[in-house]
Amino acid sequence: RGACWLAFAILAPTFAGATTLVPPSDLGELSLRSEAVVLAVAGPSRVSHRGPLLFTRTEFTVTRALAGGLRAGEKLEVEAPGGRRDGGGWLVPGSPRFEPGLAYLLFLDSAPDGCWRPAALAYGLLRASSGAGGRRLLEPLAEAEEAAWLSPPDGRHVEPVGTYLESPLLDHLEEVLVGRAPWDGRRALPPREAALPRPDSPPLARETASVRRALAFGRRGDQRHQGLEGTAVRCGDLAHAVPVPGEPGALGA
Numbered sequence: 001r002g003a004c005w006l007a008f009a010i011l012a013p014t015f016a017g018a019t020t021l022v023p024p025s026d027l028g029e030l031s032l033r034s035e036a037v038v039l040a041v042a043g044p045s046r047v048s049h050r051g052p053l054l055f056t057r058t059e060f061t062v063t064r065a066l067a068g069g070l071r072a073g074e075k076l077e078v079e080a081p082g083g084r085r086d087g088g089g090w091l092v093p094g095s096p097r098f099e100p101g102l103a104y105l106l107f108l109d110s111a112p113d114g115c116w117r118p119a120a121l122a123y124g125l126l127r128a129s130s131g132a133g134g135r136r137l138l139e140p141l142a143e144a145e146e147a148a149w150l151s152p153p154d155g156r157h158v159e160p161v162g163t164y165l166e167s168p169l170l171d172h173l174e175e176v177l178v179g180r181a182p183w184d185g186r187r188a189l190p191p192r193e194a195a196l197p198r199p200d201s202p203p204l205a206r207e208t209a210s211v212r213r214a215l216a217f218g219r220r221g222d223q224r225h226q227g228l229e230g231t232a233v234r235c236g237d238l239a240h241a242v243p244v245p246g247e248p249g250a251l252g253a
Helices: 027-033 142-146 166-178 209-218
Strands: 019-021 036-050 053-067 075-081 083-085 088-090 103-110 116-122 126-130 136-140 147-149
Touching: 027 103, 027 116, 027 166, 036 075, 036 083, 036 166, 053 083, 053 088, 053 103, 053 166, 116 142, 136 142, 136 166, 142 147
Parallel strands: 019 147, 075 116
Antiparallel strands: 036 053, 036 103, 053 075, 083 088, 103 116, 103 126, 126 136
16 A cells, blocks of 8 residues: 555556556445545646656645544645646646635545645545535536546456535444445435435446456566656656556647
8 A cells, every 4th residue: 555556546547548447346346445535625736847848736624634654734745746837747637626715525645755646636535515405515526527437357246436515424434434334325425415316436447458468567566667758667657657658648738
């Protein structure tokens, strides 16, 4: 478990220009596999170069910490691949783009330099919003829909991420994290959604040769991969992105 969580978040360039993602089964599993789970308010962002690649770091202020040893009021930086700077840019489909002043539920893994990275990019991250009657909701990020789904190799069911009531969801995740209850997303759904039948898994992308090769690269752990423009980068440095050498990709923009 760490910056390169390839068992659950494997990204690869495809000919269609999408990011391919192998998701966890549900938010309960995502929370258990993450090093930190916090509700935090986004602040300013800055974009920096790492070789030919761009990464965006956003400052957050924690308002509620569920896991990871963080405390309310503490500040942290979250880094995501992609960004724009000096007239250039790197677009990573499925990478989150945070708006200052908005609150987010973040599932994070730590990086060696002290910052944090989303455990599965935008997948599972939720943004605070207001619902009917002023109820506080947490809803999925639109960026998560930019990624294509790769069918889990074990054939397990993947529960779609929904829109949840904020307080019930946070309380339930705390129960899951300490082992007091198994994950049951219906406990945090708004009343109408909770009464609906459980939906099927989201559409899953067909495994192309490119994706199968990316999976093979991912299983090699800490080995170096050939990045954009022939630059060697570690999987952790690429924040879960696994370029496939010798094939056209969509990681650059």
